[in-house]
Structures are given as structure tokens and as C-alpha cells.
Amino acid sequence: MDFTPDNEQKALREAVRDMLKRTTPPDTIGLPVHDPEQWQQFVEMGLVALPFDDSAGPVEVMLVAEELGRARVRSPYVDVLLAGHLLAATGQGDLLDAMGEGQALVLPALAEPGRSWQSAASVTASGDALSGTKDPVPYAAAATHVIVSSTQGLHLVEHPPVSGSGIALDATPATLLTEDHSVLAPALNLATVALCAEALGAMSAAVDLSVDYLKTRKQFGVPLMSFQALTHRAADLYVSLELARSTVQYAAMSLAEDPGDSELVSRTKVIVGKSGRLIGQEAIQLHGGIGMTAEYSVGHLTARLTAIEHTFGDTRQHLGALARSLSGHTTVDVV
Known part of the structure; x- marks a missing residue:
């Protein structure tokens, strides 16, 4: 298996590196804060839409993420990647396109307080409403939508109710995306x-x-x-x-x-x-x-x-x- 990047991949890596050299990351401790101006630069470079482009794949995404880590840039890039793949898998193409164009910020809300990772969700669904807590949800304050896992399946919540480092759902309106957790x-x-x-x-x-x-x-x-x-x-x-x-x-x-x-x-x-x-x-x-x-x-x-x-x-x-x-x-x- 050849690990050497091709010319297009090298050009992508250098372009991202050059862009990030102009960014001085804030050396702060605590919850990450979304930077809209920086995110808009990602959008304009096509980095947000890149994971869902037929001409790209995990290798190109890996190159971008590596440069983000090298430059100490804290961004919701990986969270958006996860949410975008869930949108693609559930047929939400319009919202996926809006996210790639910077018109929406969709984040996953999967973790729950006091529960191990990937344990069964405790958020309950009653009709078109959800109740329960998801925490932590990084960058929740900046999200236009979140994808919430529940006992029923995966749901899309618009304008999520932020509480601390997560979201608190109390009969919150939601759209069922799929009942298939797989x-x-x-x-x-x-x-x-x-x-x-x-x-x-x-x-x-x-x-x-x-x-x-x-x-x-x-x-x-x-x-x-x-x-x-x-x-x-x-x-x-x-x-x-x-x-x-x-x-x-x-x-x-x-x-x-x-x-x-x-x-x-x-x-x-x-x-x-x-x-x-x-x-x-x-x-x-x-x-x-x-x-x-x-x-x-x-x-x-x-x-x-x-x-x-x-x-x-x-x-x-x-x-x-x-x-x-x-x-x-x-x-x-x-x-």
C-alpha cells in the first residue's frame, strides 16, 4: 500500500497549511468557541463540502484534519463531518448542501451525561417531540441544527435549546430521520x-x-x-x-x-x-x-x-x- 500523497493531495495540504499560517489560535482553556470568520474561510476553500465530494475521500479529509491539529485550530470540522454523513445516509441532501455552503451548521448530539460512549440513548421520543439531555455537545451555541440519538432513532432538531455545554430537550420539536441506528x-x-x-x-x-x-x-x-x-x-x-x-x-x-x-x-x-x-x-x-x-x-x-x-x-x-x-x-x- 502506497502512503505517498499524489500531486492533488499535496496541493490540498499546502493550501490548507498556508491558510492556517495566517491564523493565530487563541490559547484559551475551557469550552471551545466557534469562530464564524474562520469557518467561512473553510467554506470558501471547499473544506466543509470536501468530505461529501465524489472526487474526494477519507484520505483528503485526513490531510485537512492533520493540518488543523498541527496549527492548533479548534473547530467543529470533525463534528460537521459526522453530522454530514448522517444527513447523507438519511436523504437530507438539501440541508447537506446548505451546510457545505456555510448557510447551516449541523452538529451531532450523541453523548449523554453520566453514560459511557455509545451506550444506549436515554433521550425519549413522544410523537414529534424529544425529552432528555445531551452533553457535551461541542459548539452547540453556534449550531443551527443538531442530530439527536434517542431510544427511537435519529432526529433532527432545529435551533437546539442550549444548556451549559450541551442541550436540554423538554418536549422539543424534532423530525425523525431514521429508526435505524446502524x-x-x-x-x-x-x-x-x-x-x-x-x-x-x-x-x-x-x-x-x-x-x-x-x-x-x-x-x-x-x-x-x-x-x-x-x-x-x-x-x-x-x-x-x-x-x-x-x-x-x-x-x-x-x-x-x-x-x-x-x-x-x-x-x-x-x-x-x-x-x-x-x-x-x-x-x-x-x-x-x-x-x-x-x-x-x-x-x-x-x-x-x-x-x-x-x-x-x-x-x-x-x-x-x-x-x-x-x-x-x-x-x-x-x-
Whole structure:
């Protein structure tokens, strides 16, 4: 399998990178805030409609998401990707087109407070109305629509009632999209790999920052990179990064052929989660005291990697899913 991007993919990556170089991400802690001006730039570049273009696929989406992670840009790109695939699967072409043109922002509302990821939904449907709580729903305050999972199926809610970091439904009008929950799996697979690609970009940035710091910071009159122990630790980061990179690339190329391969996605999420934790923690350690400051980007990259690890199921949950899929083996390696 050839992981080398073609000329069009390279051009896409460079165009996104150039656009993001003009963006200075706010180094803030807390709930992510939607940036309408930046999102409009994504729309104008065609990045929002890209995942649903017949000429593109998971590999192109992976390249975009990786650049977002590298630039520390927090946006609802992956959430919109998930919602868009659900709209496509349920025949909501008009709303999907409006989203690609920037006229609508549709987000998924799947998680519930106090419940593990992908456990059965507790939101109830009564006729054309929903009751219950979905939380967290990132960027909910900016959403024009949300797709809500309930005990009955998937519903579309317009102008969702925002409450804190989620939405509170109290006999809220909703449109039933489908009673078939199985449409979630392929959409979640694609969104999870895109999220892993964003983590890959954040890991790349953290490794680059760490290596540059070791080359320029001096101790006892010599660069830190001259100390063999630190050089070995930097080499370990590079190995973990390249393992994650090849895993994400393989997953993206494989999902282009079979979007329903959930086991492959779980393996990818486990490897990226472990690599991200190692790289984030080691990057802070190698930077010493400056790595702990709010003004330095390596801490924000690590925070984002931690958040990604716990989105769409954490490492332990995906390991459990892999374990449940095994039969006829006493032990197994994820890689």
C-alpha cells in the first residue's frame, strides 16, 4: 500500500497549511468557541463540502484534519463531518448542501451525561417531540441544527435549546430521520479517523517543538541535544509519531473501501491514544518548566491530545471493543 500523497493531495495540504499560517489560535482553556470568520474561510476553500465530494475521500479529509491539529485550530470540522454523513445516509441532501455552503451548521448530539460512549440513548421520543439531555455537545451555541440519538432513532432538531455545554430537550420539536441506528457506525468510523488525523498533526507539532528546543536550549554551555539520554527520548517520540502516522494513513485508505470496518478504527484509536499520551507527556518533560506555562503551545497541544483521546470512546473502551471481537486467541497484539 502506497502512503505517498499524489500531486492533488499535496496541493490540498499546502493550501490548507498556508491558510492556517495566517491564523493565530487563541490559547484559551475551557469550552471551545466557534469562530464564524474562520469557518467561512473553510467554506470558501471547499473544506466543509470536501468530505461529501465524489472526487474526494477519507484520505483528503485526513490531510485537512492533520493540518488543523498541527496549527492548533479548534473547530467543529470533525463534528460537521459526522453530522454530514448522517444527513447523507438519511436523504437530507438539501440541508447537506446548505451546510457545505456555510448557510447551516449541523452538529451531532450523541453523548449523554453520566453514560459511557455509545451506550444506549436515554433521550425519549413522544410523537414529534424529544425529552432528555445531551452533553457535551461541542459548539452547540453556534449550531443551527443538531442530530439527536434517542431510544427511537435519529432526529433532527432545529435551533437546539442550549444548556451549559450541551442541550436540554423538554418536549422539543424534532423530525425523525431514521429508526435505524446502524447508520451511525460508518459515519462514526470516518469521523474517528479524521479525529485521529487531527491528533497526528498535534503530535507532529509537539515533536517539532521539542526537537527545536533541544537544539537551541543550552545547559553547561552545550545544546541539550548533545546529551545522549535526551536524544534517545526524542528518538522514541519520533518512532511513536511515525507508528501513529502509518496507522492513520492505513485506516483512511482502508475506510475508502470499507467504511464499516469498526475493528480497524478501534485499533487506530488505541494506537493514536497511546502515542498521543506518550508524546504529550514527554514533550512537556523535555521542555522543563516552560512546558508547564499557559503561554507556551506545547501544553495546549497536550491538552488537545488528551481531549481527543476521550472523544468517540477512549483507549480503554476501544480496547474492550477489540477484546469482545476476538475468538480462538489467548493473546493478541494491537499492532
